[in-house]
């Protein structure tokens with residue numbers, strides 16, 4: 183098979199503002215929920231930022247973005263995915279006037295990308311709800327969030343419409359079911375939160391997402407808007423029909439989000455679920471119509487697959503926010519995430535069979551402990567052959583899916599530069615092609631070093647996949 187990818191394939195990398203920018207209180211930025219998460223995510227949120235919170239400094243991307251974008255350009259990135267920190271634009275989330283310094287920062291960042299011919303791919307909300315919206319309104323549990331989000335989105339579209347073509351409405355929108363605080367700013371502890379409240383919050387996000395698609399199409403005719411879904415294929419643990427149906431039900435929990443974004447209405451299996459659970463979603467008369475503003479493409483993260491089983495004794499293993507029963511045929515990463523390259527081909531096929539929309543892989547990668555070593559000539563590097571292996575195996579499956587006839591728009595490797603992990607809030611779980619000298623005790627120069635994978639990815643991009 184010719185390993186070359188289609189012409190114009192958008193190769194690149196992805197980060198999120200809260201995991202790399204740092205500068206948590208600079209230039210008028212307000213606090214976000216990330217600024218009060220405890221170190222290592224162990225324990226309740228803190229009242230105020232504490233110095234052991236790795237996100238406060240991150241990798242100092244806020245001050246070093248020029249150096250970093252230059253390094254990305256040396257790898258030949260065609261696209262760079264990042265998010266906008268909502269609390270830089272509206273520090274409390276609900277003020278009238280946006281913060282000009284925050285707006286200026288992203289103007290400068292996007293200009294820097296465009297200077298190197300790199301398209302910005304922007305996540306509007308990536309686990310960064312302004313803290314005051316969480317504290318005062320309970321985040322997405324409250325309908326007023328739709329209005330605050332709308333205002334934020336209008337501000338972004340009118341300011342950056344000429345610079346940003348690709349927009350994602352919410353990072354991993356389905357994760358709010360599993361991580362209501364981080365994903366939705368909902369302050370009620372998870373075990374006290376009812377499904378009624380949770381699905382009401384989901385409804386608010388879905389309406390907000392559709393509203394963003396509507397506004398984008400009205401305000402920026404050139405723009406393409408995507409939903410962003412945490413994808414995780416679920417295979418039946420056995421061929422027993424009960425396991426197959428149990429698997430279908432787990433899949434439906436995720437399909438629900440893509441279905442609404444693409445079909446513009448609630449699917450029957452969800453209406454049945456709500457009925458059986460006694461859940462009544464409060465809707466405004468206009469909601470049905472708003473939901474019909476569907477997305478142009480589907481983007482997703484992919485790290486692992488899981489199994490589904492009807493047996494309640496099967497225990498869920500570790501995973502990317504959503505866990506699941508481990509697959510006996512797969513090996514796991516150091517963090518217990520089961521590595522399954524073929525699952526990526528499967529997921530691409532499944533999304534396309536279901537929706538016939540272009541697909542964008544906006545997160546994929548291996549989180550690992552890296553060791554920076556002296557190469558003997560006074561320079562330092564990381565020999566991350568394990569990361570190259572992981573990425574190569576997954577990209578081969580992307581190529582297979584393209585061969586299956588799937589329109590894949592692009593691929594942005596997650597954490598293209600080391601950053602603070604979302605699930606563990608630590609820096610020792612590294613994904614990057616670029617090593618950042620910062621440790622979890624806060625020490626380090628913040629200097630950047632290219633890993634072995636840096637040159638490997640540069641060659642992959644340069645040859646459009648042929649060198650894989």
Ligand code: BGP
Pocket residue numbers: 198353354412483502503545549596602603604605606611
């Ligand atoms: C996704 C998030 C990212 C990212 C990634 C890797 O769930 O969208 O923000 O961090 O997973 O996860 P982690 O950082 O927990 O290894």
